[in-house]
Amino acid sequence: AILNLGSINVDRAYHLKSLPLPGETVTALSEQIGLGGKGANQSVAIARTGGSVVHLGAIGHGDGWLTDFLQSAKVDTGHVHLRKNVQTGQAFVMVGEDGENSIVLSQGANATLTTSEISAAIATMAAYDWLLFQNETNGIAEAARLARAHGMKVAFAAAPFEASSVLPLLPLIDLLALNEVEHAQLQAACGDQPITLPALLVTSGARGARYVDHTQSIAVEALTVTAVDTTAAGDTFLGTFLACLDGGDDVRQSLHYANAAAALKVTLKGAATAIPSRQDVESFLKG
Numbered sequence: 001a002i003l004n005l006g007s008i009n010v011d012r013a014y015h016l017k018s019l020p021l022p023g024e025t026v027t028a029l030s031e032q033i034g035l036g037g038k039g040a041n042q043s044v045a046i047a048r049t050g051g052s053v054v055h056l057g058a059i060g061h062g063d064g065w066l067t068d069f070l071q072s073a074k075v076d077t078g079h080v081h082l083r084k085n086v087q088t089g090q091a092f093v094m095v096g097e098d099g100e101n102s103i104v105l106s107q108g109a110n111a112t113l114t115t116s117e118i119s120a121a122i123a124t125m126a127a128y129d130w131l132l133f134q135n136e137t138n139g140i141a142e143a144a145r146l147a148r149a150h151g152m153k154v155a156f157a158a159a160p161f162e163a164s165s166v167l168p169l170l171p172l173i174d175l176l177a178l179n180e181v182e183h184a185q186l187q188a189a190c191g192d193q194p195i196t197l198p199a200l201l202v203t204s205g206a207r208g209a210r211y212v213d214h215t216q217s218i219a220v221e222a223l224t225v226t227a228v229d230t231t232a233a234g235d236t237f238l239g240t241f242l243a244c245l246d247g248g249d250d251v252r253q254s255l256h257y258a259n260a261a262a263a264l265k266v267t268l269k270g271a272a273t274a275i276p277s278r279q280d281v282e283s284f285l286k287g
């Protein structure tokens with residue numbers, strides 16, 4: 001099973017003719033509201049792949065529709081805490097007609113996890129389970145240390161990349177997942193220092209992904225699809241990959257499957273709602 005310490009956001013996407021300049025006010029052509037946050041997206045990807053996932057996170061009062069959505073995707077929300085005086089994390093996404101976007105994040109409840117909530121969730125997991133987290137909640141260093149002490153494996157999607165919080169955690173990580181931009185940021189932050197990691201997964205958008213550990217290096221080419229929205233592509237890839245690994249598939253099979261799930265995701269608009277199920281991916285692979 002996988003314990004995912006992860007962000008839960010209300011994503012508000014505003015479709016605009018063009019992005020506003022400093023000082024400018026623009027009226028949205030349309031607005032779309034839905035569940036988002038890298039953490040929530042990854043939990044949905046794990047569950048829709050058939051994996052067992054417990055989400056550890058926090059939301060504000062009155063946003064029960066978010067946990068309803070997670071539950072309907074078969075995510076265990078027993079450790080999603082409800083805050084009275086803090087609002088749910090928000091992502092304000094402005095999308096221009098050319099597809100360019102600007103995003104403002106407000107952390108809200110995602111920054112309120114307590115040590116006792118983290119340790120209580122870890123205590124329910126088995127020693128061979130995975131802890132997964134991203135860089136969108138508080139408590140990640142603490143969770144990594146507790147999980148390692150508990151015997152769990154630790155996976156980290158280091159996004160948004162921030163050298164001061166990411167670098168000190170690397171010795172505790174079994175699988176580090178990055179996109180190309182984050183990978184370049186990691187290399188820049190490390191300079192001449194060699195980076196030693198048990199396993200590294202780098203996704204490269206329309207160019208596919210690669211995985212490297214001490215025994216193997218495997219690359220997968222992206223599948224050819226008509227991309228309409230790449231939001232949550234990386235989250236779909238990682239969630240699916242981990243669910244496959246946790247379910248006993250080998251790395252090559254897991255990569256192949258995750259690559260197909262992510263390709264299918266980019267053919268659909270939206271974040272969590274557009275993440276495919278195992279059945280969708282299997283029929284897609286059969287052509």
Ligand code: ADP
Pocket residue numbers: 179180203204205206207208209222223224225227230231232233234235237258259260262263266
């Ligand atoms: P992120 O969303 O984190 O930036 P990427 O852009 O690297 O992540 O995309 C993650 C994965 O999604 C890729 O490794 C690939 O499998 C799939 N993917 C992304 N864009 C495309 C595309 N245009 N065509 C096919 N697959 C894609």
